Each structure stands twice: as C-alpha cells, then as structure tokens.
Amino acid sequence: MTLRLFNTLSGQLDEVVPADGAELRMYACGPTVYDYGHIGNFRTFLQVDLLRRTLRLFGTRVRHVMNITDVDDKIIRNAAAAGVPISEYTPRFEQAFLDDLASLAVERPEILTRATEHIPQMVSLVERLAARNAAYRTDDGNWYFRLSAFPEYGKLSKKDLDGMTDGARVDVDEYERDSARDFALWKATPPGETGWETAIGRGRPGWHLECSAMAMEFLGESFDLHAGGEDLMFPHHENEIAQSESATGKTFARHWFHVRFLLVNGRKMSKSEGNFFTLRDLLLRGYKASAIRLALISVPYRHQLNFTFDGLDEATSAIDRLRTFAARLRSADLPAGSSLACMAAAARAEEEFRDALAGDLNTAEARAAVFEMVREGNIALDAGQLRSNDRDAMLRVLDDFDAVFAVIADHDAEPTRAAIEWARASGRLDEVAPELLAAQTLTDAEVEARIEERNQARRQRNFRRSDEIRDELASLGILIEDSRDGVRWKRK
RNA sequence: GGCGCGGUACCCAAGUGGUAAGGGAGAGGUCUGCAAAACCUUUAUGCGUCGGUUCGAUCCCGACCCGCGCCUCCA
Structure with a gap:
C-alpha cells in the first residue's frame, strides 16, 4: 500500500516512496531545548510519529532523523538567567523532552542528532556556499546567505519576494547585509560568549544551518521527506532549501510535510x-x-x-x-x-x-x-x-x-507515576490533582487486598460493608467494577 | 495588505454531485444486591447566508457574513 500525502512543495497529494527503493529517508525538525515541551509541540511530533508508523505498517523501511537544537538565543539567554553554562542547561530539557515523547508512545527516530556536535559540517557548508558566491562575510564577522544567488527562493511557501526584497535599496551600510532579506548563516560572537573557533571565524550557527548540515550528514544531499510544524515553512524551511540547494545544486527534500498548529479553547x-x-x-x-x-x-x-x-x-x-x-x-x-x-x-x-x-x-x-x-x-x-x-x-x-x-495497549501508569515523581522533585506537588495523589497512596497489592476484603463481605451478603469499602476506594480515585468474570478495578 | 484554512447535530469530527461516517454527551433498554461499568437502541428533511449551474448540491461556481492560521521567535 502506498501513502498519498500532501506535499507543500508541489501543492498536491504525492505518493511517499523511497527514492532508492529501499528506505524512506526523512528529516523532522526537532525541539529547541530551552523549556518543557507543550502540547502544541507534541501535536507535531505525534503527527510525525503517525506518519512513520503508517509508513512502517505499509511495509516501508524508514530512516528518520530528528535534530535537537541545543544552541540558540533563547537557550543562551535562559541559561544565563539560570546561571549555568548551556552545556549544563540543555541536557536537562533534552531528557525531559525525550521522556515526554516516551510518555506519549512516540517512537524514537532512528537517529537523534545535536546541533552542537555538527559544527564542522556547518562550517564546511558555509565554505561551500562562499565558494559559489552564495554566502558572504560582513565586517562584523557574520556570515549571510545571498538570497539573490537563489532565484527559486519562495518556492516552498509560495512567496513572491520580488516586490518585497530591496527594490528601493539605496545606501546599504557597509556593516550590514547586502539585502535585508539575506539571512544569517553564522553569527560572530565575542570571546566569553557561547561560540566556536572555526575556519570561518569565531561564532555560532544561525538557526537554519544546522538542519541542512545534519540532514545531509545522515540522509545525503537529496532525500525523501522533510517534516515540521507549519510555522517552520517560512522562513526556516525556505532557508534550508536555499542554502542546501545552492551548495549542492541538487533538490534538497522532495516532499515537505507540515503540521498545522493547534488551538486551545479556540x-x-x-x-x-x-x-x-x-x-x-x-x-x-x-x-x-x-x-x-x-x-x-x-x-x-x-x-x-x-x-x-x-x-x-x-x-x-x-x-x-x-x-x-x-x-x-x-x-x-x-x-x-x-x-x-x-x-x-x-x-x-x-x-x-x-x-x-x-x-x-x-x-x-x-x-x-x-x-x-x-x-x-x-x-x-x-x-x-x-x-x-x-x-x-x-x-x-x-x-x-x-x-x-498506540492507545489500546495500556502503558498509562508509568507516565503518570513519573510526572508525579517529577512534581515532587521540583516542588510542584500543589499542581497534582488531589485524587491522583490519593490514588498513589495505595499500592496495587493494597488495593487488591481491600477488594478481597470486599469480596468476602459480598459473599456474606454484607452489602453495607461492601459498599463502604467501594466508597472508600472511590475516594482514592480507584474505581471498582463488578462483572460476571469477577471484580475489575482501575485508577481513575 | 499578501498567502492559506475552516464554518456539518448539545460537543468533537469524517464525508460524497444522488440524498449525512465515527466518537463523546443526553435519553430509553439489557445486565446487576445496589451502584458503577459494559453492551444495545436512539438523537441533523439538513451540512454559515444568499444567489447560480444541474434532473438533482452539504459537496461545483459567485457574492457575502463569521472564525482562525502564516507572513516576526514560535511545533
């Protein structure tokens, strides 16, 4: 069976099939680990999970790469505010993110990759672009992508930038970009700030560069599918296409999958x-x-x-x-x-x-x-x-x-238990629903014992006692169901 | 302003040019010591409004109204 999926690039439903006939190579933009993930984030990751699970159900092998963005302005700012180096700040949220994915039964991508571990690949990408005159360095040490080097810019988000760029360009400050639309590949950073010493100068990667570099590293210069939230379509994915295709001369990703944002209470x-x-x-x-x-x-x-x-x-x-x-x-x-x-x-x-x-x-x-x-x-x-x-x-x-x-098989106890544990450890116990907390006060064995006690009462037709026990357990968030095949119970 | 999406029963939500899936909730019933649960049945002459095309439109076309998203960090 073949999956037909809307392709942002072509604007129509396209069949999703591996170009090499063997393995579907896909890249999905992952999180920037500066905070706990919210349900909007997870809708996107869940839909990507659904995509890969569907492909596998249909018999397609998948090589799925997801990046972890572990350096960016927000991270630097938040880490500074917390008074810790980013190398200490990001692992915490990366782990929380991975735990959350596991809670939601999201399958781990075949390859998880961190931005900070691929600086050399990014640098060489900038060098390739520079060699093709598609990147330039300004006097302040920043590197920019030259938009005019890529006439197809806008093909993903269907934007016509002709009138928006810089038709009225007059005097461009010598320290600034050639065009207001040119985007940063590499940001120069002074000593003392987060940065890497590299052949293109000291600095850190711009937002878009990492995805191009890592996608190519693990999937090749041209691959099957690229996924992300709808907001990433522009400018992030558009910029990825521009810098990647300018460097390689090849189609970057053939299929683009975008997940719409969710609303909360409208x-x-x-x-x-x-x-x-x-x-x-x-x-x-x-x-x-x-x-x-x-x-x-x-x-x-x-x-x-x-x-x-x-x-x-x-x-x-x-x-x-x-x-x-x-x-x-x-x-x-x-x-x-x-x-x-x-x-x-x-x-x-x-x-x-x-x-x-x-x-x-x-x-x-x-x-x-x-x-x-x-x-x-x-x-x-x-x-x-x-x-x-x-x-x-x-x-x-x-x-x-x-x-x-992935919702019938019941793995719900562990995420809930872990969340309560986390709340306890981080002083958020007041955020836990009282019933939930109460339900944790009894172990399964203790619940079983109470139920056996009730069964005995029932056998003796002592229904007053039996109902007492049922009410008591109910107040602890434990629901009892009598059935023909015996008593079943569950935590609310 | 540019680009795009949506308005279907109490709620969520599919869908098709030929007469409205599914889930939840409500109601009725079966079962039960009672209850809960479970299960069954049931719930839109109508799919934002007004026109048009058609033998026939919720589905196509046009206009309008309303809501929302992207265009800037954002999944």
Whole structure:
C-alpha cells in the first residue's frame, strides 16, 4: 500500500516512496531545548510519529532523523538567567523532552542528532556556499546567505519576494547585509560568549544551518521527506532549501510535510492567554497519556485542532471503549470456526482503516472504521455468534490500529507515576490533582487486598460493608467494577 | 495588505454531485444486591447566508457574513 500525502512543495497529494527503493529517508525538525515541551509541540511530533508508523505498517523501511537544537538565543539567554553554562542547561530539557515523547508512545527516530556536535559540517557548508558566491562575510564577522544567488527562493511557501526584497535599496551600510532579506548563516560572537573557533571565524550557527548540515550528514544531499510544524515553512524551511540547494545544486527534500498548529479553547496557545499547557501539566491534572495522545492525533494533521478538556474526556472514553472491547475479545470463551459476517466486518475495517491512512493520513476516518468493527463485534459477542477465527481477525485489526495509534495497549501508569515523581522533585506537588495523589497512596497489592476484603463481605451478603469499602476506594480515585468474570478495578 | 484554512447535530469530527461516517454527551433498554461499568437502541428533511449551474448540491461556481492560521521567535 502506498501513502498519498500532501506535499507543500508541489501543492498536491504525492505518493511517499523511497527514492532508492529501499528506505524512506526523512528529516523532522526537532525541539529547541530551552523549556518543557507543550502540547502544541507534541501535536507535531505525534503527527510525525503517525506518519512513520503508517509508513512502517505499509511495509516501508524508514530512516528518520530528528535534530535537537541545543544552541540558540533563547537557550543562551535562559541559561544565563539560570546561571549555568548551556552545556549544563540543555541536557536537562533534552531528557525531559525525550521522556515526554516516551510518555506519549512516540517512537524514537532512528537517529537523534545535536546541533552542537555538527559544527564542522556547518562550517564546511558555509565554505561551500562562499565558494559559489552564495554566502558572504560582513565586517562584523557574520556570515549571510545571498538570497539573490537563489532565484527559486519562495518556492516552498509560495512567496513572491520580488516586490518585497530591496527594490528601493539605496545606501546599504557597509556593516550590514547586502539585502535585508539575506539571512544569517553564522553569527560572530565575542570571546566569553557561547561560540566556536572555526575556519570561518569565531561564532555560532544561525538557526537554519544546522538542519541542512545534519540532514545531509545522515540522509545525503537529496532525500525523501522533510517534516515540521507549519510555522517552520517560512522562513526556516525556505532557508534550508536555499542554502542546501545552492551548495549542492541538487533538490534538497522532495516532499515537505507540515503540521498545522493547534488551538486551545479556540485561541492560539500562549502563556499570556492562560491556555498554555505542557504535557506534564495535563498528566498532573489526571489525564492519561493515551488520552492526550489520542486527542492530539484524532484530528487530521492538515486541520486546526481545537484542544479542550472536553476533548481529553472524549478521548478517555473512546480509549476505554476500545480497551474494553479488546479485553472482552481476549477473555471470551468462543467456539471454533468463523462466521461470514464477522470475518467480513473485520476485513472491511482493515481495508477502510488502511485506505483512510493512505489518503493523506485521515486519522478521523481510520478511527471510525475501527469503531464500526467494535460495534459489530460487540453485537456478535452479545448474540453468541462470534467464533474464535472471528476473534483472531478482529484482534489483528486492533493490532494494526494500535501499530499506528498506540492507545489500546495500556502503558498509562508509568507516565503518570513519573510526572508525579517529577512534581515532587521540583516542588510542584500543589499542581497534582488531589485524587491522583490519593490514588498513589495505595499500592496495587493494597488495593487488591481491600477488594478481597470486599469480596468476602459480598459473599456474606454484607452489602453495607461492601459498599463502604467501594466508597472508600472511590475516594482514592480507584474505581471498582463488578462483572460476571469477577471484580475489575482501575485508577481513575 | 499578501498567502492559506475552516464554518456539518448539545460537543468533537469524517464525508460524497444522488440524498449525512465515527466518537463523546443526553435519553430509553439489557445486565446487576445496589451502584458503577459494559453492551444495545436512539438523537441533523439538513451540512454559515444568499444567489447560480444541474434532473438533482452539504459537496461545483459567485457574492457575502463569521472564525482562525502564516507572513516576526514560535511545533
């Protein structure tokens, strides 16, 4: 199966296939590690994860490179404010970021790469550009890219810069850029400030240079796909294209994948709006990692997603439904054989699920296909018409669904536990939902013991006592469900 | 101002030129010591407004209204 994906560069749906016929080489812009990641960041990384998981489901091998930007103005400023060198400042947030990705079940890219470890590659890129007269050094030691050296500039973001550049250029200060639109490749820094001594002078990389250098380092001068948030389209990706293609004369990335920003309560997320959430904020409020993941991937990547707490509740319920169905399938005692209707339901779900993903990663439709099968499966189960082969077929659909969505398999305890641990360590315990904290006061074994106590009371038909225990556990955020196959419980 | 996206039931959200997926919530029911959970059923004569094209439009065209994003650090 082949994925058809919107390509910002071509402006249409293009098939995503490896140019070398073997391995899909993709580069995704990673985080600048100056703070904890927020849900907007994670929507993008989650959608990239969805992309790579879908490719793999379709049988495509992936070599996915993600950079960690560990030097830039914000980092330098924040580290200075914290009174630590950046080499001490960034690892903390890099680790937090990677932990957050793991919490959200985001697969690790094949290659993670840091900007500060590729200074030589960046320097040689500048030298190549200089040799082609596409880069120049100003008297203050900065290096700029000469936009006029790249006539195709604007082809990604569809900007026509002709009228915007410098038609009215009069006297350009000798210390300034030749054109206001020329962008910095390398920023000169005085001794004492973060910088590297290199052949092109002392300084540090401009923002765009690292991505070009590292993408080429690990994927070659020309590769299959480049991903990032919509804001990166201009100027970041446009500049990457300009500097890369000017240096190599080759197409940089063939396919460009951009994820739209999310809104929170209908507005752009910002600290001043009071609608700014990190992953950790949400975990501490008691939302499960799986629910956050599902909420962030259920709206297709090209649409704005309006993130709300209602949406998280919806995702929580939806996951419960899926998990309950999966558990029900697994534990059901079924006769051998298969039924035509159930096999057909599974086959249809599988086909629709794959088709939906193949059509520009339509997660909403893919989800719907599986939920339809869930309903059909439940009906068959209730009617005693589901047979063991049907079960296997439906479980396979759920497996494929989870290979991409990754929300049915329950790994929610660890992220929540880790978030509480982190809150404890960083003096933020007051941000933890009381119920969540309460639920942590009992170990699983202790909960089981209380439940056994209640079971005993129930056997003696001492329902007053039994309800007492149930209420007590409920106040600790532990929900009890009596079922035919015994008592199930879960932490809220 | 330039570029772009969207307005579908109480909420979220797919979708197609031929009569509206899915999830959540609500209601009813099954089950249950009770409850919860689970499961089933049910919920848009209508898809921002007004015109047009068409045998037929939510889907195509035009105008308008509203919301949003990018154009500057930003995923």
